[in-house]
Amino acid sequence: MNKSRFLSLLTISFLILATSPIFAVTYIIPWGKLNIDGKPDENINDRAVKFDLSLIAIGGTIKDDYISTYLAYDEENFYFACRAKDNSVSCKDEVSRDFKDSDYIRFYIDVKGDFEDRTALNGKGDWALIFTPQNTKGKWTPMVKECPYNGPGHGAIQGDDVTPKRASGAIDGGWYVEAAIPFSLFERDLKKLEKTTMGIYFIGGDTDKGGVRTGEVRLPADGAGNYWNSPAYWQPAKLGPFSVTPLEKEAVFWGKIKEF
Numbered sequence: 001m002n003k004s005r006f007l008s009l010l011t012i013s014f015l016i017l018a019t020s021p022i023f024a025v026t027y028i029i030p031w032g033k034l035n036i037d038g039k040p041d042e043n044i045n046d047r048a049v050k051f052d053l054s055l056i057a058i059g060g061t062i063k064d065d066y067i068s069t070y071l072a073y074d075e076e077n078f079y080f081a082c083r084a085k086d087n088s089v090s091c092k093d094e095v096s097r098d099f100k101d102s103d104y105i106r107f108y109i110d111v112k113g114d115f116e117d118r119t120a121l122n123g124k125g126d127w128a129l130i131f132t133p134q135n136t137k138g139k140w141t142p143m144v145k146e147c148p149y150n151g152p153g154h155g156a157i158q159g160d161d162v163t164p165k166r167a168s169g170a171i172d173g174g175w176y177v178e179a180a181i182p183f184s185l186f187e188r189d190l191k192k193l194e195k196t197t198m199g200i201y202f203i204g205g206d207t208d209k210g211g212v213r214t215g216e217v218r219l220p221a222d223g224a225g226n227y228w229n230s231p232a233y234w235q236p237a238k239l240g241p242f243s244v245t246p247l248e249k250e251a252v253f254w255g256k257i258k259e260f
């Protein structure tokens with residue numbers, strides 16, 4: 001191929017790429033309970049949809065594939081879990097609004113489904129829940145709080161008022177935390193949630209012996225404004241079919257991805 005033909009083909013390829021619409025994948029949250037005992041459930045990949053937080057937002061000790069999160073649901077709860085690689089667990093900060101200088105995982109959800117195109121956390125259905133793997137005494141008792149960031153929030157509720165059903169523990173090379181979060185916290189029921197395309201997002205943070213955050217990692221996502229408090233980064237998610245087998249869940253999940 002001569003050079004000018006090659007260049008014109010290259011230009012056409014770029015034009016096709018540049019003009020292709022970008023479709024967001026709708027994540028399907030499968031029906032499945034997690035056993036809230038602080039240990040990863042053996043078949044967690046069948047029971048829950050997995051998210052890899054592979055985009056480094058603040059450098060330091062964070063590495064690729066550092067943190068993964070999981071979501072599932074049953075009649076009354078979301079099940080949330082997080083695995084983190086971490087060579088030093090440090091959770092001494094309980095006073096900052098979002099445990100910034102502890103190890104943490106943030107779970108954002110918009111249960112009303114009106115997150116699209118918003119750049120502020122100002123929706124009534126917007127929630128940011130932050131979990132730490134340990135408490136300030138170094139016990140495997142997760143701390144949890146709700147943070148309004150720059151929105152109205154929900155009263156900055158904490159601990160058992162968010163959920164008493166939470167647990168954590170050490171795993172090989174890091175930590176694990178899981179929780180059942182009742183739909184009633186969000187003042188929603190299964191019927192309403194089944195009809196909603198929700199918004200979800202995750203950010204994890206690392207603090208080590210120094211007691212100051214050294215890294216933050218997030219779900220890769222297109223967005224506008226500040227990634228830590230802008231719903232423009234949130235990803236669409238729907239509840240999967242009620243009570244199906246793991247194989248059927250997989251078929252539904254991949255079917256949905258192909259659908260776009």
Ligand SMILES: [Ca+2]
Binds near residue numbers: 178
């Ligand atoms: Ca478990």
Ligand SMILES: [Ca+2]
Binds near residue numbers: 088089207208
């Ligand atoms: Ca750490």
